[in-house]
Structure formats: structure tokens, C-alpha cells
Amino acid sequence: MDLTALASAHPDHWSKATGIRALTLDAVAAANSGHSGMPMGMADVATVLFEKHLKFDAANPLWPDRDRFILSAGHGSMLLYALLHLTGDTQFPIEELKNFRQMGARTAGHPENFLADAIETTTGPLGQGIANAVGFAMAEEILRAHYGKKVVDHHTYVIAGDGCLMEGVSQEAITLAGRHDLSKLIVMWDNNNITIDGPVTLSDHTDQVARFQAAQWHTIEIDGHNPDEIDAALTEARKSDKPTMIACKTHIALGHAAQDTSKGHGALTDPEQLIAAKEAYGWKTGPFEIPQDVKSAWEEIGKRGVADREAWEERFDTLPRSKRETFNRALALDAPRKLSATVKAFKRQMSEAAPKLATRASSEKVLEVLNPVLPETVGGSADLTGSNNTKTADLGVFDTDNRKGRYIYWGIREHGMASAMNGMALHGGIRPYGGTFMCFTDYARPAMRLAALMKVPTVFVMTHDSIGLGEDGPTHQPVEHLAISRATPNTYVFRPCDTVETAESWELALTMKESPSVLSLTRQGLPHQRHEHKNTNLTARGAYVLADAEGSKRRVILIASGSEVHVAMAAREQLQAEGIGVRVVSMPCMELFAEQDDAYRKRVLPGGSVRVGIEAGVRQGWDRWLLGERGKFGKADFVGMDRFGASAPAEELFDKFGFTAENLAAKAKALL
Amino acid sequence: MDLTALASAHPDHWSKATGIRALTLDAVAAANSGHSGMPMGMADVATVLFEKHLKFDAANPLWPDRDRFILSAGHGSMLLYALLHLTGDTQFPIEELKNFRQMGARTAGHPENFLADAIETTTGPLGQGIANAVGFAMAEEILRAHYGKKVVDHHTYVIAGDGCLMEGVSQEAITLAGRHDLSKLIVMWDNNNITIDGPVTLSDHTDQVARFQAAQWHTIEIDGHNPDEIDAALTEARKSDKPTMIACKTHIALGHAAQDTSKGHGALTDPEQLIAAKEAYGWKTGPFEIPQDVKSAWEEIGKRGVADREAWEERFDTLPRSKRETFNRALALDAPRKLSATVKAFKRQMSEAAPKLATRASSEKVLEVLNPVLPETVGGSADLTGSNNTKTADLGVFDTDNRKGRYIYWGIREHGMASAMNGMALHGGIRPYGGTFMCFTDYARPAMRLAALMKVPTVFVMTHDSIGLGEDGPTHQPVEHLAISRATPNTYVFRPCDTVETAESWELALTMKESPSVLSLTRQGLPHQRHEHKNTNLTARGAYVLADAEGSKRRVILIASGSEVHVAMAAREQLQAEGIGVRVVSMPCMELFAEQDDAYRKRVLPGGSVRVGIEAGVRQGWDRWLLGERGKFGKADFVGMDRFGASAPAEELFDKFGFTAENLAAKAKALL
Incomplete structure (x- = not known):
């Protein structure tokens, strides 16, 4: 690539995009791990997207009507972190980038949504971002229909790599988007023809443009390093009445010695090559240093959406109060009264x-x-x-x-x-x-x-x-x-x-x-089990006493879930008839039971009885309740499955595999 | 559909295909469950495939150079069972079909490869068959290259439904096949526009033909009820130098009141509708009865491959002995000496x-x-x-x-x-x-x-x-x-x-x-652990004593796998230095250890010691070795993960999550 020509054709653009590339090189070098090539290859696309199309306000990353930006190719996380730092997101000061991939940093190896407000989703497992994006775009359509265009009207932008498109889930995602004309979903494919093992052609000859068209998408093909083409494509995509895939022909690790190679996909940490790449970019500042004019230009971009957001807030306030309340309640995941x-x-x-x-x-x-x-x-x-x-x-x-x-x-x-x-x-x-x-x-x-x-x-x-x-x-x-x-x-x-x-x-x-x-x-x-009404949600305790020993002392605790609870109840009846006191514990949620305090757990599962668990699944996961974490509970057994099932009527299968009151009662007696 | 026209245009074909449809209706009615529509819709395609193209010998379903037939739409299992019965496979007498979906029958709800020789693969989870088929076709290519065309030269035929093609795995499969020009892979798509929830268009607008073309497949579109078109398409497909997808336009549940509806996808058991369908077919015999001439015609088809097989056997015998031995050994999954x-x-x-x-x-x-x-x-x-x-x-x-x-x-x-x-x-x-x-x-x-x-x-x-x-x-x-x-x-x-x-x-x-x-x-x-050489494969026992207590009585057993074994060894050293006798058990395979006899397991994990397990994963699955299935082992603890990890250098993570000799030794001492 003739970087000089690129730089001189669009000098302002070039310096902004180079900011991303330089930060990527520096952060990966500092971490001595990570993926340099993708952010370097897609820096131009991302710059134009953020500068001219993405509706966002860096100071308010959670503004509900922002456009969503999803980095499906999550290994290129430095692209996102660089953008967030450059545009002035306060959660991404330069120290975060210096701590790339280190303990406690927001700049994890792959973007993790729970570490920072502006990270919309967690990506890295390939194909997930593009599939998430279909849900984002559907959510926007649904909420727009319910709340009106004046409060919900935004796009979902995705950067996806060759890996995302090879994963099967991407086919499920794009055919869903095509089926539903999700026109506000725009995917920018980083078409660099490189995967970890070598050129894409080593493992794939798919005509991606034709494939997306077969799924009823609008498609555009551009040079992913030409800002005018990128801008025009995004403008066209926003007007389409179908979802749009923009095939961006790019050079992975642009300007680096490893450009266009699978080595360029990984961590480019060689100091001399790093310096050479920065020289080729015409980048003169030290590691993690962004020239003030470039930083200012990026910060202006970070403020582009302020007026939009303020206007949105005014429009939102004109909604009827009940609508506003529902909107905010749902967003906060609060339950309705x-x-x-x-x-x-x-x-x-x-x-x-x-x-x-x-x-x-x-x-x-x-x-x-x-x-x-x-x-x-x-x-x-x-x-x-x-x-x-x-x-x-x-x-x-x-x-x-x-x-x-x-x-x-x-x-x-x-x-x-x-x-x-x-x-x-x-x-x-x-x-x-x-x-x-x-x-x-x-x-x-x-x-x-x-x-x-x-x-x-x-x-x-x-x-x-x-x-x-x-x-x-x-x-x-x-x-x-x-x-x-x-x-x-x-x-x-x-x-x-x-x-x-x-x-x-x-x-x-x-x-x-x-x-x-x-x-x-x-x-x-x-058969129904809960005959006495209780206002309390007993399932919230994870497990509880459904029926206790009657008449005689409790010697057996049967623990069951779901479809085996009635079997436990029938076994209890048989054992009680023989004078053996039996408690039945219904355990609808092990995780919630594990969260209860010791006192409650001991009340439900006291010592001194033999225990038999029953569940039509493998035993794995049950021992904690049968034996205790330190084996202090004593004798126990389990009725479950230790093989795959078979094709036959259900009742016959339950008999065959021992899910009967008789078998359960016999197991309990064998322990006594 | 005008069934009379279909029947009169190709009377011999019609009666054979109707045999499949009638058996399907009868078996599903007897089981009162199953999927009738798919076998009824694809009976014509399957009939032409078996009659004119598929290389097989019903009496020798394991003949190595047979063509492979894979029913990816496994819910239509009655199509396969009917074909196997009709062509004279001795594992599929009529009693098997009468026992469709019953305990112990070979005619399970979905085809299960381990129940009968002629069932090439287990299908039902959609998309798996077509993805298996790519492996079948690759295997054929590889073996042909190694053994020569005279002993390996066969096709892989797949029937796939809309569901198979919607699953993401199908995209991975077809792009692999397209990448590798697997020209002997032929997929017949049952294009009936029906899924369980309704018409395919409810959830999908994909142009499947264009999609396969984008993946570099040859495609053909035909009327799936016209035997001439089916025959011509299969002939064309066999000549193609790419994998071929034949889009077969069909009517699900052809001739039944439920034809072309999602009801037709399921179990068609209404007795009157069943009789009406058979009447429309011109089918006059009782349930599970095939007219002798039809059965004979099918049995002839079952013998079509006899001469081919015999010729193949002769050719195989001309291979050098070492090649024959390797071929047979690999097929038998025997290890080389x-x-x-x-x-x-x-x-x-x-x-x-x-x-x-x-x-x-x-x-x-x-x-x-x-x-x-x-x-x-x-x-x-x-x-x-x-x-x-x-x-x-x-x-x-x-x-x-x-x-x-x-x-x-x-x-x-x-x-x-x-x-x-x-x-x-x-x-x-x-x-x-x-x-x-x-x-x-x-x-x-x-x-x-x-x-x-x-x-x-x-x-x-x-x-x-x-x-x-x-x-x-x-x-x-x-x-x-x-x-x-x-x-x-x-x-x-x-x-x-x-x-x-x-x-x-x-x-x-x-x-x-x-x-x-x-x-x-x-x-x-x-670090390396096994310094003394033993000819025996210790991993074959699942777990074994890597280092025992020395000097003082054994009071602790540390059980570890993989990357935590060296941590256990270091903890042992610390404890031994404090005068506490420690055994370390390396447990590379829990399943094999579970298969050992009691005596061996007791020798490795005797009572009387406290136990601590360590593995950088969740505890689930460990309690059996820590506590015993009935909790008889006594005090135990575990060092593992009970949350997701984090992004940071590995050593820091192991420290953070407690995978250190110090922590492990402390856990053991706490139990003593």
C-alpha cells in the first residue's frame, strides 16, 4: 500500500485513523499479547463511522437512543478501546490502554460489556456479535413500534471479520435479519482474506456478497481504506429498506511489515517493526501519545451527539408519564408493581x-x-x-x-x-x-x-x-x-x-x-403438588420441605426436582406405610438453595437421616446435596441416568430406568 | 396434486413409492407418534435414488465401497426404515416396522446408527446429517487417493429438509464442501416450504439455490414428484465436478388431507384420513401389507448392487496384501502392532x-x-x-x-x-x-x-x-x-x-x-512429573499414585489433574516438610478410574486420610472422588473455580484464584 498517497489524499482522516493504529501498536506491545492487525486494518472504516454516522455522545454512553456499535470481531478489542479513549469516554483514560489485558483493567483481552458502559456486548467467540446485533435491531424495531420514532430511532452497526462469517451462527443471524427486513442493521465486513491459519482461501471459497444477497440483504463493495467510499456506503446503507452488508476490502495490519499475512493477525510486538510502521504512517509522537490536534478532533467527534441527545431528552419528556415510566422501568429491569x-x-x-x-x-x-x-x-x-x-x-x-x-x-x-x-x-x-x-x-x-x-x-x-x-x-x-x-x-x-x-x-x-x-x-x-397456598415464593429458597415425616421419626430424606417430585411423594407414602418417617424436599433450583444461609439449609436438610436424590438426569451436581461439600451428611444414594436414553413410550422408559416409587423406596431402605 | 395423473404417468414407480408412503402411514398410526409428512413427500426422490443410482447391496449393508445414504432430516426415519424393509435388509422385517418407536426396536424415533448396520449415522438434531456427510465425502476422497479408485469410489447422498438448511451448521458444512470441490456429495433438499410452526416463509426468505451457489455448489431445481426429472438430476449431479444440491419441490404428506400443511409434518394418525389417503394412492392392501409384485420389485432393487459388490471384492483382492491389511485393520479400528x-x-x-x-x-x-x-x-x-x-x-x-x-x-x-x-x-x-x-x-x-x-x-x-x-x-x-x-x-x-x-x-x-x-x-x-519409566499405561487406570507419603504416616491425599498436578506436588513437599504424610494422586481420566475394580480404587484412594482435590475448573464431577458416592470417605475439600475467569497474565490468575501450593496445603491442614 502507498501510505503516503492515502495520507495526502485525506490528511485529516489519516491522522485520526492513525491514532487508532498507533494506540493499538502501543497497547499490544505493552501487553506483549493481543491482536494488532484487525484494528489497524479497520481503522479507516471505524473512523468514518464514528466521525460521520454513528449517533453517540461519549459523555453519555448509556443514552437509550444512541446507535449501537458492535465489534463482532472481538479480538480486535483495541479498535474499540482506542475509539473510546480518543472520543473522550471517561472510563477509558490512557492508563486503561496502558493496562491492556492486565488484571482489573477495563481493557480486557476481548470486550466485556460488564466492564464499561460503552461496551454494548461481550465478543470474542466469533459470530456472537453479529448474532447479538440481530437482537439489537429487532429490539429497536419493537420499541420503535411501541414508543414511536421520536424516542426510538437508531441504527445497529457491526464490524465482523471472516471468522464471524464462517461460523454457522452468522448464517442463522443473517437469514433472520433478511427475513425481517432489519434495515437499520448495517454490517461492515472486514474483508482482509486472512485468518490465523493463513489466507481465507485455505478454508473458504464463499462468495460472501452473493451469500448475503441470497439472504435478502442489500450489499455494497468498497475499498475499506478510502474514506469517501466508506462514507458513501454508510450513507447508502442507512437509506436501504433491507439490512446492509458493506464488504470492506482491507489490508490487515496496514503499513506494518506483517501486513496482509496471518502473522499480522496476532500480536505485533517487534520494536523495530513497530517504529517502522509508525514512521510509514508519518506518526511522530511517543508511545501512547496522541498529538493534541488529533485528540481534539476526536473529542469533537465524541461530542457530535450532544445536541441530538439533548433534543431526544426533550422529546422523551413529551411522552405521557405512564409511557415514560414503563420505558424507564423496563430499561432498569425493574418489575412492574x-x-x-x-x-x-x-x-x-x-x-x-x-x-x-x-x-x-x-x-x-x-x-x-x-x-x-x-x-x-x-x-x-x-x-x-x-x-x-x-x-x-x-x-x-x-x-x-x-x-x-x-x-x-x-x-x-x-x-x-x-x-x-x-x-x-x-x-x-x-x-x-x-x-x-x-x-x-x-x-x-x-x-x-x-x-x-x-x-x-x-x-x-x-x-x-x-x-x-x-x-x-x-x-x-x-x-x-x-x-x-x-x-x-x-x-x-x-x-x-x-x-x-x-x-x-x-x-x-x-x-x-x-x-x-x-x-x-x-x-x-x-400431578399437582402444592395444595396449600402460600404467598411466599418457596422456589426462591431453592429447596424446601414439601412433605415431612408423619407419625414416626424422620429417617429418610428424599430430594427431588421437577417430574420426579411426585415419584418421591409416592415413595414417601409407601415408606410411611411401613412405619418409616420420610421427608420429601422439593429442589426446583440448586443455585438459589446454595445462596441460602446455613441455618435455612440445615433446617431443610438436617443430619441424621439417609438421603436419596432422584432426577431423570446424570448425578453430577447432586452430591453437594446428598453428601455435603465435606461429606459430613452420611449415607446417600441417587436415582438418575448414567447412560443415554432410548426410543419408547415415556412410562416404559421411566420404569426401565428405575424412576419408580418402588425403586426409590428400596434404595432408601437399603441405606437404613 | 392430481395423484391419478402421477400414478398413470409412471405406474411402476408410483407403486414402489406408494409402498413407502403406506408403510409410513401404518407405522406412525401403530406408534401413535412420529413424522409422516416427510417420508410421504420424499418417497419419489428416494425411490428413484435407490432404484437407479444408489450403489448398495441390501444383503451386505457394510460393503465398504457402497454409496452412503444419509437421512439428515432424521425425523422422517420411516422413509429409511421403509426402504430398508422393502429392499430386503434382514434387520428390518415387517415386525420391526410394526414396532416403530417401541422399546428395543431397531426402528427408533430417529435413525440410530448403532441399532442397525445399514443406518450410516444418527440423525434428528437438525443439520447434523448434512455436516456428517461432508466428513463422509472427505473420507472417500482421502481413501480413494490412498487406495485407488478401484477400491474406493462411491457417492454420499443426503436428504436434507428446510430445518437442516436453517441450522447454522449447514452453512459450515456446505462452505467446506464447496471449498474442497467434494463432487461426490449430492444433497437432495426436500423443498416443501413447511416447518413445524407453519410455512418456511414465517421464519425464512433465503434463496437456498443462490446460497449454495455462493458456496461454490452446482445446483439443480426439479419437481420432486417427477421420476424423470429426479433421475436426470441425479445423473447430472454425478457428473458434476462440484458438490451438487438438487432442490426438490415437494408436497409434504402428499395425498393426505394434511398435505402442504404443518400438521402434515407430524403424526398423521386419523384412521379415516389414513384410509382416504391410501385410496387416493390406489393402494388396496391392509396395514403393513405390500403387494407381492411391489415387494418383488423392491427386492430386485435391493440386489442391484450384488454384481458390483462381487466385482469390487475381486478388485480388492488384487491389492497388495499389506494394503489390504491396513484397509481392513483401519476399518475394524484395530491398532497397528x-x-x-x-x-x-x-x-x-x-x-x-x-x-x-x-x-x-x-x-x-x-x-x-x-x-x-x-x-x-x-x-x-x-x-x-x-x-x-x-x-x-x-x-x-x-x-x-x-x-x-x-x-x-x-x-x-x-x-x-x-x-x-x-x-x-x-x-x-x-x-x-x-x-x-x-x-x-x-x-x-x-x-x-x-x-x-x-x-x-x-x-x-x-x-x-x-x-x-x-x-x-x-x-x-x-x-x-x-x-x-x-x-x-x-x-x-x-x-x-x-x-x-x-x-x-x-x-x-x-x-x-x-x-x-x-x-x-x-x-x-x-514441569515434567513422570520421571521413572513404566511400560504400563498408568493413564489407562484413570488415576494412580504419583507420589506417596514418605517418612511419616499418610494423612492427606491430594488429587489433581493436568496443570494442577505440579501444584499438588509442590504442596506435598511443603506438607511433608512439616511432617505431614501426603499422597498425590494424578487423575488424568475420571471415567477410566470409575471403570477400575473396587480393589484398585481403594488402593489408590484408601480411607483414613483427608482429601483435597485441585483442578482449574468447577467442582461439579469431583465429589465422587472426594467424598465417595455414599459419602463414606470423610473430610474433603476442593480448590477450583466457582466463577468465570478474567483477562490477565496466567500466573497472576492462578494466584488470584488460589491455585498455589500454599493455598492447597492450607486447605489440607484445615481439614486435619
Whole structure:
């Protein structure tokens, strides 16, 4: 590349873009790790975006109607950190950049949304950002439809790399965006033909432009180092009535000895090459030093949105008070006042009606009363609406001609759904929930983990939660999936046993602020358990005594969740009839039980009894409740699955694998 | 549809295809569950494929050079079962079809490869079949290059539905196939515009033909009910020098009242509608009865390949004996004689050299000696070759101009890689291994689970297996992923502590016949532990005494895996210096330790000592070894992770999270 020509053609632009490149080189050198090439290659695109298109106010990174900027190619985190520092974000003083990738810094190896206000989402696992962005753009459409264009009217801009586009989730994302004409979603593809292993062509010959067109996107191809072309493309994209993909032909590690090579993808720390690159840029200041005129120019850019934001605030104040309150309440993830009363009334009614229902059907009943109280919920399913029972009458279906619709037909895209739900939650103003079969936790995993890491309260509705789904067989029968979600930090797994516990689980899931929830729901009908109405949410304690020893001394504690609670209750009856005192503990949420104080936990699970756990899944995760963390509880056993299931009617499977009152009672007696 | 016109235009074809439809209706009605519409819609395509193109011999379903038929839309399992019954596969008598979806039947809800010889792969989780198929087709190319066209020369045919094509993994699969010109891969897309939730257009507007073209496929569009068009398309596809996608416009549940509706996707069990459909077909026999002439015609089709197979056997016999032996040995998954000696020699050398290495680097050393001994290995990485250390000098790179190459640059496609590796293993003749960062277990999960369910010995090389990867931060630091793989039935997770254990782990992984392995390897260097050479593979016992109490009575057992073994050894030294007797147990594979007899396990983990486990992951899965399944072991503790990691240099992270000899020793003393 002839850098001199680039610099002289657009000197103002060049110095601003070089600021990004220089900071990247310096920070990566200081950390002795990181990815230099991507920020250096996309500096021109990012500069034009921030200078001329992105609606933002660096002093108010949380302004609700800002444009969203998502760095899907998260390894290029220095691009974002440099932009935030240059535009004057007070959370990114130069010290943060000097501490790139060090303990406690906001400038983590990959952008982490919970470390700084201006970081919209956590990226790094490739493809997630672009898939989140679909949720951001959907959220904008939905909120615009509900609140009006004068308070919600912004774009979602994404920088995605070759890696993002190779990941399968990107296909789910772009076909969703294409289906829904998400015209305010603009993806800038860093088309540098380099991956870690070598040129992209080593592993891919895809015509990306044709691929996006096949997904009903508008596409534009430009030289990613020409600011005029970048500006024109962004202007054109903003006018399109389809989502737009701008293919930006770039040189990775522009101007460095490693330009256009896979070495350029990584950490460029060679001191001499670093100096040579800065010389080639015409950059004369020392490490982490930005010439005052360049810094000032960037700070002006950081203030570009001030007037817009102020005008927006004035417009927002003209909204009716109730709308404003709902908007702010949803954004703050606060529960509406009516929620608690609605749940209580529903529980009272269900305690009396005591319906025999599959918990997926219980869940639908709950949603029928909660969705009208929570206008911020957006539901959906990955093509299993009738099976996941996620759609309620009032929601309406989100579509190109009904942006107010609060139900999404996600199609057969569990991963895309989960990532987009995270995006909705990150956007703010929406509480997303979506369903699939629990076994397909596997497909959604990358996004489910990120929900937990990012601290967003996405709700994953996982029905058909065991061999109880029957004939579909082991490919569809989760065995290890409760353990998988329970192993994941900051994730609450709810496995309710009846309609009342299901309502309590939903109440908790829909009031979480910083954690995702997994609802584990049955396909098969379950007898009702909670006959006495209590206003308290017992599920909030994680576990509680559902039935205690009667008549004789307690010698056995049976601990069960979900569809096995009624088996434990039946085993209790058998044992009580033999004069053995039995307590049944319902344990709908291990994580919440773990959070209770010692006294409560000891009250529910006192010593001196043998314990048998029962759950139609693997034992992994149960020992803490059976044995205690230090093995102090004594004798225990477990009825669960230690193999994959089989294809047969559910009742036969439960018999075959020992989920019967007889077997459970026998296990308890064997311990006595 | 005018069924009479269809029937009269091609009466012989019609009666054969109707046999599939009638059996489907009968089996689903008998089971009162299942999916009728897909087999009914694709019966014409399948009939022409089996009658005129598929190279197979129903009496010899395992003939190595057969064409492979993969039903990616696995919910349409009755299509496959009907074809196998009709063509005379002896594992599918009519009783099997009458027992569709019942306990112990081969006719499970979704096709399960381990239940019958003719079922090539397990499908149901959508998109997996088409992604497996890429591996099948690659395996064919590689084996053809190595053994010659006269013994390896077959096609891979796939039936895929809308669901398969919506799943992201399908994009990874088709772009891989397009990259490598896998011209013998032919996908028949069941283009019926119906999903469970409604018409495909509810959730997708993708131009699939354009999408496949963008991925460098040949495409053909046909009427999926016209046998002439089907035949012509398959003929054209077989001549193409690219992979071919045939878009077959079909009517789901053809001829049934539910035709062209999402109801038609499911179980069509209404007795009157069933009778009406059979009448419309002109089908006059009772349930599960096939007219003799139709059955005979199908059985002739089942014998079409006999001459081909016999000719192939003769050709195979002309191969040099050593080639035949290697071919058969690899197909049988038997280890070569030299393997064991090679591992022993390597271990001896390493015990002496005692290199300080990251186990990912140890792994590369091992592969350098094993790949030359095992011509059946095919390695690869999802764009992290230099980080996963999976490429060795002898392999050569698989490419369009080097089909002999045994190394695959999979690109940024963890899920596609894992599914395709499964396909290679299922094809037979190849032992695939492939690498990514352990955290991206999440992306590969659906295929990793299926490897275990399908009983194939795919090896997943998961490097950067803890916070020890350092600065890349929590998005890249696995915390729960050891637990995830350990929770999965029939999966062996190896976490070696040094080069010797790494060699032992590889020896075990590469001799597995029915189970996948996960190798958990470090980014960071580890001190060598196994200084005394033993010919026995100690890792095969799952856990063993690495160092015992010396001088004083044993009061503490420290149990560790992988990168924490040296921490346990250092803690032991500290405690021994204080006069406390300490045993260190290295536990590279929990699953193998669980398989040892009680006597061995008691010898390694006797009672009477306090136990502390240490592993840079969540505790889930450890309690069995710390506390015993019934809590009989007494006092125990654990040093692990109960939160996500952070971005910082590795040593600082290990300090911060307590993975130090000091902390471990303190935990042990607190228990004493």
C-alpha cells in the first residue's frame, strides 16, 4: 500500500485513523499479547463511522437512543478501546490502554460489556456479535413500534471479520435479519482474506456478497481504506429498506511489515517493526501519545451527539408519564408493581384447581397472566411453538407488517435465537424468553454461556426435559443438560414440579437483573403438588420441605426436582406405610438453595437421616446435596441416568430406568 | 396434486413409492407418534435414488465401497426404515416396522446408527446429517487417493429438509464442501416450504439455490414428484465436478388431507384420513401389507448392487496384501502392532528428557511419532493450527490438488469440524482428530454429544484448557467445560499432566473403538512429573499414585489433574516438610478410574486420610472422588473455580484464584 498517497489524499482522516493504529501498536506491545492487525486494518472504516454516522455522545454512553456499535470481531478489542479513549469516554483514560489485558483493567483481552458502559456486548467467540446485533435491531424495531420514532430511532452497526462469517451462527443471524427486513442493521465486513491459519482461501471459497444477497440483504463493495467510499456506503446503507452488508476490502495490519499475512493477525510486538510502521504512517509522537490536534478532533467527534441527545431528552419528556415510566422501568429491569400480586393470585387459583399438567403447559398458563403485566417481554421459539408453549394470546407476532408483535418465530435456529435474545436484553427495554427442546441446549450453548458471562437475564425455556419425552429417543432426550447449565457460573436452573412452582420460577426468572435462567419443563403431565397456598415464593429458597415425616421419626430424606417430585411423594407414602418417617424436599433450583444461609439449609436438610436424590438426569451436581461439600451428611444414594436414553413410550422408559416409587423406596431402605 | 395423473404417468414407480408412503402411514398410526409428512413427500426422490443410482447391496449393508445414504432430516426415519424393509435388509422385517418407536426396536424415533448396520449415522438434531456427510465425502476422497479408485469410489447422498438448511451448521458444512470441490456429495433438499410452526416463509426468505451457489455448489431445481426429472438430476449431479444440491419441490404428506400443511409434518394418525389417503394412492392392501409384485420389485432393487459388490471384492483382492491389511485393520479400528512399542519408546525417552512443556506441545510431540505409525489418522484444527499443535510434518494438507493430505484446515467452524469428523469416523477407515480452544466445546457440543451417542472414536483436541490461557480472558477461558464433557455418557476426558501422560492419553484415545475422547491440554508450560519409566499405561487406570507419603504416616491425599498436578506436588513437599504424610494422586481420566475394580480404587484412594482435590475448573464431577458416592470417605475439600475467569497474565490468575501450593496445603491442614 502507498501510505503516503492515502495520507495526502485525506490528511485529516489519516491522522485520526492513525491514532487508532498507533494506540493499538502501543497497547499490544505493552501487553506483549493481543491482536494488532484487525484494528489497524479497520481503522479507516471505524473512523468514518464514528466521525460521520454513528449517533453517540461519549459523555453519555448509556443514552437509550444512541446507535449501537458492535465489534463482532472481538479480538480486535483495541479498535474499540482506542475509539473510546480518543472520543473522550471517561472510563477509558490512557492508563486503561496502558493496562491492556492486565488484571482489573477495563481493557480486557476481548470486550466485556460488564466492564464499561460503552461496551454494548461481550465478543470474542466469533459470530456472537453479529448474532447479538440481530437482537439489537429487532429490539429497536419493537420499541420503535411501541414508543414511536421520536424516542426510538437508531441504527445497529457491526464490524465482523471472516471468522464471524464462517461460523454457522452468522448464517442463522443473517437469514433472520433478511427475513425481517432489519434495515437499520448495517454490517461492515472486514474483508482482509486472512485468518490465523493463513489466507481465507485455505478454508473458504464463499462468495460472501452473493451469500448475503441470497439472504435478502442489500450489499455494497468498497475499498475499506478510502474514506469517501466508506462514507458513501454508510450513507447508502442507512437509506436501504433491507439490512446492509458493506464488504470492506482491507489490508490487515496496514503499513506494518506483517501486513496482509496471518502473522499480522496476532500480536505485533517487534520494536523495530513497530517504529517502522509508525514512521510509514508519518506518526511522530511517543508511545501512547496522541498529538493534541488529533485528540481534539476526536473529542469533537465524541461530542457530535450532544445536541441530538439533548433534543431526544426533550422529546422523551413529551411522552405521557405512564409511557415514560414503563420505558424507564423496563430499561432498569425493574418489575412492574402488579407482577407480584398477579403471581400470588395465580398461585392461589392453581393451589385450588390443582391441575394435572405438563409443566410446559403450566408455563403457558403462567405466561398468559404475566405477559399482559409485563409489556417488555418478547417471546419466541425455535420452530417448536406448539411444543414449547411459549406463545400467548396477547403477544402478536413480530413481522415486517407488525413491528409491535412480541412473539418471534425464530425458525430452526436455536443458536441464532439465543444470541439474538441476548442482544435484545443487552439493547435494553426488553426481557426476552425463547424455547426449544432441552436437548438442544447443545446448539444454544455458546450464547447461553455468554448470557451468564455478560450478566443478562435472558430466559431459556427448555421443554421436553428428560427421557419423559418418550418416542423421539436419545437424540432428543436430555441426560446431561441439567448438569451442563448448573455447571455454568451465574446461571439459574429451575426445574419446577407443578403449576405453582412453575409460576414461582417464572416470577424469579422475570425479575432477575444480572443472570440468565433456564426453565426445565416436562413434556408429560404431572400431578399437582402444592395444595396449600402460600404467598411466599418457596422456589426462591431453592429447596424446601414439601412433605415431612408423619407419625414416626424422620429417617429418610428424599430430594427431588421437577417430574420426579411426585415419584418421591409416592415413595414417601409407601415408606410411611411401613412405619418409616420420610421427608420429601422439593429442589426446583440448586443455585438459589446454595445462596441460602446455613441455618435455612440445615433446617431443610438436617443430619441424621439417609438421603436419596432422584432426577431423570446424570448425578453430577447432586452430591453437594446428598453428601455435603465435606461429606459430613452420611449415607446417600441417587436415582438418575448414567447412560443415554432410548426410543419408547415415556412410562416404559421411566420404569426401565428405575424412576419408580418402588425403586426409590428400596434404595432408601437399603441405606437404613 | 392430481395423484391419478402421477400414478398413470409412471405406474411402476408410483407403486414402489406408494409402498413407502403406506408403510409410513401404518407405522406412525401403530406408534401413535412420529413424522409422516416427510417420508410421504420424499418417497419419489428416494425411490428413484435407490432404484437407479444408489450403489448398495441390501444383503451386505457394510460393503465398504457402497454409496452412503444419509437421512439428515432424521425425523422422517420411516422413509429409511421403509426402504430398508422393502429392499430386503434382514434387520428390518415387517415386525420391526410394526414396532416403530417401541422399546428395543431397531426402528427408533430417529435413525440410530448403532441399532442397525445399514443406518450410516444418527440423525434428528437438525443439520447434523448434512455436516456428517461432508466428513463422509472427505473420507472417500482421502481413501480413494490412498487406495485407488478401484477400491474406493462411491457417492454420499443426503436428504436434507428446510430445518437442516436453517441450522447454522449447514452453512459450515456446505462452505467446506464447496471449498474442497467434494463432487461426490449430492444433497437432495426436500423443498416443501413447511416447518413445524407453519410455512418456511414465517421464519425464512433465503434463496437456498443462490446460497449454495455462493458456496461454490452446482445446483439443480426439479419437481420432486417427477421420476424423470429426479433421475436426470441425479445423473447430472454425478457428473458434476462440484458438490451438487438438487432442490426438490415437494408436497409434504402428499395425498393426505394434511398435505402442504404443518400438521402434515407430524403424526398423521386419523384412521379415516389414513384410509382416504391410501385410496387416493390406489393402494388396496391392509396395514403393513405390500403387494407381492411391489415387494418383488423392491427386492430386485435391493440386489442391484450384488454384481458390483462381487466385482469390487475381486478388485480388492488384487491389492497388495499389506494394503489390504491396513484397509481392513483401519476399518475394524484395530491398532497397528507398532503402536504400543512406539508409545513405550517415546515414554522412555520423555521420562529421561523430562521436558518442561505445555501439554499441547507434548501432544504435538506425541503426534509426530504416532501419525507415521497410524496412516488412518486425519488431523485438523478450526483455524488454530499453531495453537492446537495438531499438525505434524508427515500429514500433508488435504486440498483439491492433494487428496492424500491428512491435515484439514477446517476454518473457523468448530461445529462443522466436529460433525464432519464424526462423519469420517462413521464412514470407516479413518480416525479423525481435530482441535480448537476448549472453551469452544460450546460450539462443537451438538456433534460431541452425537459422537458419544453414536459410539464413534472421534478425538477432540481441546487446548487452552483453563484460566491458564491468560490474557484472552473469560470468553476464552473454560471453567465448566471439563464438567460438561464428563457429564456426557460414553465420553472419555483426558487431562494429562506432562508429556508421558499425554502420550498415554493419545494411546488410549487412538485405540478406542466405541467412544470419543476429549483431550484437555494446556497453553502454558508444565514441569515434567513422570520421571521413572513404566511400560504400563498408568493413564489407562484413570488415576494412580504419583507420589506417596514418605517418612511419616499418610494423612492427606491430594488429587489433581493436568496443570494442577505440579501444584499438588509442590504442596506435598511443603506438607511433608512439616511432617505431614501426603499422597498425590494424578487423575488424568475420571471415567477410566470409575471403570477400575473396587480393589484398585481403594488402593489408590484408601480411607483414613483427608482429601483435597485441585483442578482449574468447577467442582461439579469431583465429589465422587472426594467424598465417595455414599459419602463414606470423610473430610474433603476442593480448590477450583466457582466463577468465570478474567483477562490477565496466567500466573497472576492462578494466584488470584488460589491455585498455589500454599493455598492447597492450607486447605489440607484445615481439614486435619
